Amino acid sequence: MxxxxxxxxxxxxxxxxxxxxxxxxxxxxxxxxxxGALDGPIAREVRTSSVYVAPGVDLDRAAAQRIIGNRRLVVVLLEPGADLRDACRQVEHAADGTLVLVMSRDNDEYDTYGCALLPDRDDDNFGRAVVAETTVSRGVDIFADRPLEALKVVTVNYDLLVKAGTVPDGARTISPSLPRFMLAAAAVLAVVAGAATLWVGGRRAGRLAAARRHRRDEHADARSALGAAAAVLAQQIIDLDQRYAHAARRGGSDSKFARNYLKLTTDYTAVLDRLAAVDGADEAGVRELTGRVESLNRRALTLAQSRPRARSGRSGRAAPSAD
The missing domain is CATH 1.20.5 (Single alpha-helices involved in coiled-coils or other helix-helix interfaces)
Structure with missing residues (x-):
C-alpha cells in the first residue's frame, strides 16, 4: 500500500x-x-425450504414440501453415488435446529445419512441425536421407486420421534438473520430521517419563500407609492410651469415665486435622476426617495396656493405745456 x-x-x-x-x-x-452469500447450492436451498432435489433426480418438489409441511425436518435428495456426509456438513448452519435426512438412490434401496442439528446435540442431547438420526430413515427402502411415499414414511418416523420426546416439538420458523433485521431497521430509519429532513427543509424553504414574497410585495407597494407620488409631483410641476411662463410673458415682478419654482424644479430634476437609478429591492432607498418626493409635493402645493404679487407701477398726469 x-x-x-x-x-x-x-x-x-x-x-x-x-x-x-x-x-x-x-x-x-x-x-x-x-x-448465506457463501453457501453452496444445497445450503442456499434448505435455508428457506424443507426439500432439496439435486438436478437429474425425479421428484415433485412442491408435493414433497406439502408432505413435510412446517416440521423441523429437512430432506436432501441427491444423485446416486453422492457424498452424503459432505452434504450434511454443508447444511449445518443453514438448517440449524432441524433433523436433516440426506438420501440418494442405490439400486433398489436408499443410501441414507441423518444429521440431527438439534440444540446441545454434542452435549446433553447427544444420545437423542443419535437415535433420531438412525430412526428417521426406517422403512424408506420399501418405496425406493416412489420417493413421495418414502417421504411420507420419513414424516411418520419424525412424528413418532416427537411423540417420544426425542426431537423437540414445534414448527420450523424461517426468519432473516439479525444483520438483515439491522439493515432493514437502518433502511427504515434512513427513510424516516430522510422524510423528516425533507419535511423540515420544505417547511423552512416555504417560510423563506413566503418571507421573500412578503418582502417583494412590500417593495412593490413602496415602489408603487413612490411612482404615484412622483406622478402627482410631475403634474404639479407642469401646472406651476404654466404659471411661471405666464408670469414671464407678462413681465411680472413675482421674483419670490420664480426663485422657489426654479429651486423646486432643480430638486425635482435631482430626484428624477435618483428615481432612474434606484433599485426596487433597495427598501431604504425607496423609502428615502418617497420621503423626498412627498416633501417636494408639499412644497409644490404650497407654491401653487401662493397668490401672485400685484405688479407695481407709477401713475401721473403730464404737466401742461406753456404757450
Missing part, C-alpha cells in the same frame, strides 16, 4: 463519514455471511 493511499484511508476513517461507511461495510459483510 502506497503512503498516499494509506494517508487517504487514515483521513477517511478519521472522519464521521468514514466511520459510518466502515460500519455499514462491516454490517453489510456480516449480513451477507450470515444470510
Amino acid at each position: 502506497t503512503p498516499s493511499v494509506r494517508r487517504w484511508l487514515g483521513g477517511l476513517v478519521g472522519t464521521p463519514f468514514g466511520l459510518a461507511v466502515l460500519a455499514c461495510t462491516v454490517l453489510a459483510g456480516w449480513a451477507l455471511w450470515t444470510g
Whole structure:
C-alpha cells in the first residue's frame, strides 16, 4: 500500500463519514455471511425450504414440501453415488435446529445419512441425536421407486420421534438473520430521517419563500407609492410651469415665486435622476426617495396656493405745456 493511499484511508476513517461507511461495510459483510452469500447450492436451498432435489433426480418438489409441511425436518435428495456426509456438513448452519435426512438412490434401496442439528446435540442431547438420526430413515427402502411415499414414511418416523420426546416439538420458523433485521431497521430509519429532513427543509424553504414574497410585495407597494407620488409631483410641476411662463410673458415682478419654482424644479430634476437609478429591492432607498418626493409635493402645493404679487407701477398726469 502506497503512503498516499494509506494517508487517504487514515483521513477517511478519521472522519464521521468514514466511520459510518466502515460500519455499514462491516454490517453489510456480516449480513451477507450470515444470510448465506457463501453457501453452496444445497445450503442456499434448505435455508428457506424443507426439500432439496439435486438436478437429474425425479421428484415433485412442491408435493414433497406439502408432505413435510412446517416440521423441523429437512430432506436432501441427491444423485446416486453422492457424498452424503459432505452434504450434511454443508447444511449445518443453514438448517440449524432441524433433523436433516440426506438420501440418494442405490439400486433398489436408499443410501441414507441423518444429521440431527438439534440444540446441545454434542452435549446433553447427544444420545437423542443419535437415535433420531438412525430412526428417521426406517422403512424408506420399501418405496425406493416412489420417493413421495418414502417421504411420507420419513414424516411418520419424525412424528413418532416427537411423540417420544426425542426431537423437540414445534414448527420450523424461517426468519432473516439479525444483520438483515439491522439493515432493514437502518433502511427504515434512513427513510424516516430522510422524510423528516425533507419535511423540515420544505417547511423552512416555504417560510423563506413566503418571507421573500412578503418582502417583494412590500417593495412593490413602496415602489408603487413612490411612482404615484412622483406622478402627482410631475403634474404639479407642469401646472406651476404654466404659471411661471405666464408670469414671464407678462413681465411680472413675482421674483419670490420664480426663485422657489426654479429651486423646486432643480430638486425635482435631482430626484428624477435618483428615481432612474434606484433599485426596487433597495427598501431604504425607496423609502428615502418617497420621503423626498412627498416633501417636494408639499412644497409644490404650497407654491401653487401662493397668490401672485400685484405688479407695481407709477401713475401721473403730464404737466401742461406753456404757450
